[in-house]
Amino acid sequence: MTQLLADYHGATADSAEDADWLRQVESLCKGALQQFQLHSKLLASVLTPNAALLKFQGSANLTVEQVLKRRSEFLTTHKLNVISVRAEPGVVTIAIARKNRRVLHLPEVWKTWSPACPQGNHDLLIAVREDDSSHLFLSPKSNAPHTLIAGSTGSGKSVLMQNIILGIACTNTADQAKITLVDPKFGVDYFAFEGLPHLQGGIIDGQQAAIAALEAMVGEMNRRYAVLKENKVSNIFDLNKKPNPTERLPFLWLIHDEFAEWMMTPDYAEAVSDVVGRLGVKARAAGISLVFAAQRPDANVMPMQLRANLGNRLVLRVDGEGTSEIALGEKGAERLLGKGHLAAKLEGEQNIVFGQVPFVDNESLAQFVASLQ
Template identity: 50%
Template sequence: MNLLPDLPASSRPDQAAEEAWIEDTTRKIRHAFLKRELSAEIVQAKGTPNALLLHFRGSDRLTVGLLEAKLGELRTTDGLDIISVRPGLGVVIVMVARPNRLTLTLPDAWKNWHPKAGPNTEILIAIQENDNSPLYLSPYPQPHTLVAGATGSGKSVLIQTIILGIASTNSPEEAEVVIIDPKQGLDYMGFEKLPHLTNEIITSPDDALHSLSELVAEMERRLRLFRESRVQNIDDYLRKGKEGLPRLWVIHDEFGDWTQNKDYSDKVTALVNRLGQMARAAGIYLIFAAQRPDNTIFPMILRSNLGNRLILKVDSAGTSEISVGIKNAGAEKLLSRGHLLALTGSSPELVYAQVPYVDGPTVEQVVARINQKYPR
């Protein structure tokens, strides 16, 4: 299945310059380790669009704890911009930031994506840094998703990539998208003609409450249908060949903008808590985004149901812990512009990844192709 129109792939780095940079950075970091009497046996060195990944053999003289204690020194004295230090099987994995990052484009990310025919719920959203494998977002086993990131982190680009992935691999009868955006829909104007949109992009709190109320009613209608058909969820219902029900992807950007108003906060809390607890069986999946998703923004019941965590660069270690749900996750050290820490139902461990760059013209070209395929 050809998912994209003819879009240019990103340029590749000069191979000789790439090898020289890897060799020079490897030499610097080994020297820095050895002068501090740390073991520096390298098992693997590999460049990624954002960094150099170095796998050091773990030993009593090189542990994650020993390195973390030296990070400030390595940065200030040796000029090593170390993004993360994490354990692997018999190794310590060190990620050193590139001085000049490479751009990952949508064609690069999607070139080997061949989703199955029919309804698709595995959406390719990024490329993992550890092994260049695709990172997918799926409502199985975790149905709902939290996206967090500061201004400039790439939060809107990630959401745009998710929308393009849904619409490029599903017909409007298989998947519909609801977009709620307090920023007047400015980041999503290119999707206004998308045939998968259930209605116009929602930009007012009253319209958002109305739409969420309709979603609760639709969820309850579907659950009644399932009971009458003696099935438990949308998958069983569709397998029985019953009336086609599209999956509904509900995207609410900047969720915290309107919750400062107590009246709105009280009403939206009741609605999203109900959806968070019961919507997955009905084929309704929530993707909620915020800069700082603390308990003043997200109701506790909703946040506990946002099992997929897609976290871009945040403003502090405290926000990182709140967003990822893990202490010392390090999302405050990410590089912005789509550099991602992901915790999804498909992986029990944190994954570093890069979201492809998507600009306005790319969105318009892909949406135009989708419109040609599914004319209204």
């Protein structure tokens, strides 16, 4: 894998034309605020892969609510597509969609990632943050143990799932991490991973097999607690650091794509809700993480108990405000730009984090998987 990254030379960069566009947007946005009789002192601006982030001095005459109220006028009158408006101490940041977005490729982003993983890695690089271009990680150790992913067609949901699976496999040996992959679509997005040594039991595409895999996680969690007790440690991270434990335990990931389709079946919905409820927060210490993904995680397929236990939310563009409120906890994900534009609500982060998921093409995906076999 190291050689694959070293050989990659396809990184993209912003052009002089992009810099000119940023200056035009600064001028247009200041003019729009002045026309709306709102405070318009620009403090800073930055160009991200998806947007121009314009930081204005906050005041009683420039608030998030006042800008959002004018969002349609920004678009129709001033040709500015306001993606989001965020409050910071003394600052209101307005994100304006880019005319030409910059594609981030996975090898380009991974070149700057050097995880330390002698006992395995649990911090997965999933995106580049929009505010400062730093790495955004998903960690069942530092964040909540379980995760919900939502995104409609064209949002980049499959690419995010591929990033997660590759992140696990490329930074852990098959003895350090195991993946159980469930996909009602017969694994059409995951054929490239079929030979991965971390993958347990192939790709599961039947309900009964999926229920059995979920229930096996509960049994394994209980067994692991007995191992932790025997070794006088409180979690598998400390267990695996011990010089002579009774056994070393791999981290277990259960990744379930398109779960909403099967949640329409009452028996399956009951089994999933029961298993997720029993795992709950106890799974973290046992080294078990669930990742559930759906295009439309509506209320009828997402009981409150299930929602409460999937504490991390990785939300790409969704179809409407209602889906955004269920998946993200608030409106706004319906305004994301698609193709990997992400809003993340992670346990441990004060606010929603916006970012861009790196794109991985089929050729790179095949090369990464081949290097692990």
